Amino acid sequence: MTEEKLVVHYTENAVKIVQTRVSSLRKKDILRTSVRLYDGKSMGVAGSLGECDETELNVRAKRSLDLGIPYTYEATKDLEREECVQSDLQNSAELLEATEEILERLRTDQPEFSFSHIFRSSKIESQLRNNLGLSLKSSRESVSLSLVIKDKKSSNIIDAMTGYGGRKFQKKSFIELTNMVCEAYKNRLDGIEEGQYPVVFMSEDITYYKKLYESLNGMLFATGGSLLSGKTDMKVFSEKLTLLQTRNVMDGFNEPFFDSEGTVNDADRFALIENGVVKSPYTDKKTAFTFGLPLTGSAGGEFDGLPELGTPMLKFSESEETVKQLLGGQKGIFVLIASGGDFTQDGHFATPAQLAFLFDGERFIGRLPEISISSHLYEMFGKDFRGVSVDDFLGLENAKLTVMNMKVEKL
């Protein structure tokens, strides 16, 4: 019998902001523990919140095992690793003080706008151990600053947004970004002529690549239901495109470096698409072993449930060019808010861009009227893919930009 224990300890300080004032401070300290029992045919799981009686958890896990829920895959074994990553502002008083400083500055710099939402610092400590020599321990701290911006004269709920997440408190850059967004918002530009333009997204904005999540799902991929089914080792995208499944902390991933089955990748990354060539969908043990696919370590699930294929963090590899170089002297359209668009089943993409700025590679020039942007999966990541910037926008952590040529129309 294999016995495994997962412990996740989450702590958080969160300052809520309403109308450019601190509204409340929320503190979390949540301990989750689960025990898993494997007998080669089934897995039994039991979990608990807070301090728990492990003997009782074991009894419940055994009862769960008796239900015979199939899980025939071997537990990960003979692997040890410990990692501890720290960030700024873990102390709630420091976070509160930092928030007050920023809000005071924004009240002065941008009196025509109000700012709401949340500044947060958190720590996720996770341990996965079993009696086969598995001992993984991950402790990752992070800080995130996120503001919803509202023009005081507007009747919208949200007019713009700003934010970043990482390890460092980058006050100066965050204020610079927020001021830049507000100033560009105020500068209303005339409409642009319809046509093809370089369109710029924050690289992590899932709006423009959610189809890749669907297409690279191991179950869909292997059963023939994905646009990329049967295309392993085929070059279907631009040479410039490499897409990684990542649990690497340097990519802004704050959860543990191991997945819920204890799988760990070299450098905590796995290339799913490499230089335009499809290498593998993302998989957990069940998907990998059922269909003979590489195991990419993408198991998720509830802490007190059976591991199952989860949705990993995907990241585009950077090019060697800055965003200014990727624009090649042209003005780009920076899409800050594009809410509600989607891909059709065959890969056509269209979305309204509720807030887009004309962008010269360094600064937002002004606000464009609402537009519609469209393309196709194979074009936007194929011939029209310019690349991902090597530089972080305004030096903010994890603020890479993706540039693609897309069709732009008036809404």
Added chain:
Amino acid sequence: MKFWRGQYIDQKVVKSFFSSKGADLTFDYQRVGFRLLYQMVCGEEQFMDRFDLAGNTLDAIKDLDEEVGQTVKTSEEFIRHAKPVTPGKYPVILSPEAAGVFAHESFGHKSEADFMLGDKTMMEEWKIGRKVGSEILSIIDDGNKPGVGHVAFDDEGTKAVETYLIRDGCLSGRLHSAETAAALEEELTGNARAVNFEYEPVVRMTTTFISPGELSFEELLSGIKDGVYVDSLNHGTGMSTFTLAPNRAYLIREGKITEPVKISVVTGSVFQTLNEIEGLTEDFKLLSFSLGGCGKMEQFSLPVGFGGPFVRVRSLNVH
């Protein structure tokens, strides 16, 4: 059908709420749901669709064979025949599902009073009595309705009430927590909800729907020469421009629903669209799904119900 996944979910929650103001409540909530998600492939065409139904008792999902079978057949017809839509402006008929999502996303969120706190412009814009939509339009939020949006008492201990957000085209009410009701000097509505114990209650919807009209479905269709019928959705959003991402949609020609079409997104200006609602059927449906729900800032997914009649909108952008 290349891939399918069936999910059954049941949940029973017993909540107790006590406050220094004398509240002492214990109540329960339960839901049960079934979802079948499937991917179809036909030649080069691919299509993902689902059957999803939830309710408060097991009866809600019993004896579904025929209904599930019919949905799968509809999906099969869709993948075999769907063609890309010619982008443009069309009169659009929304199914109860699409109408409910539209009501929730385009207007429901704007009725959440926490967005108005300390905001003079919003208070001015959202003055009760202001005309915001077509005269035939009424939108209601009511936590008493059965389904996954049933919230007998909210997470501040307030009993659910029926709240007309729009009545006969005019702004009639908004959704409140204790904080927002006190600040705006309005009555409590029972809409303070937390997604789970980790979060504080904020103003959220419960079951939000468009109230029915008087037309038959045939009457609603009649007079549309070239239009679009949105049958089911993947998702929707509702900023100044709302979006509906259809899963199944069909062309309407000469007052009849005809061939299936592939559409990535349907968009329109929220306020223009509210004023362009020109027909509602008597036939009306409230829907509950087993998975998914509403997201607001950091809190998601909160179970909500939604629905309405079939709704005809004069003109929307179809892409």
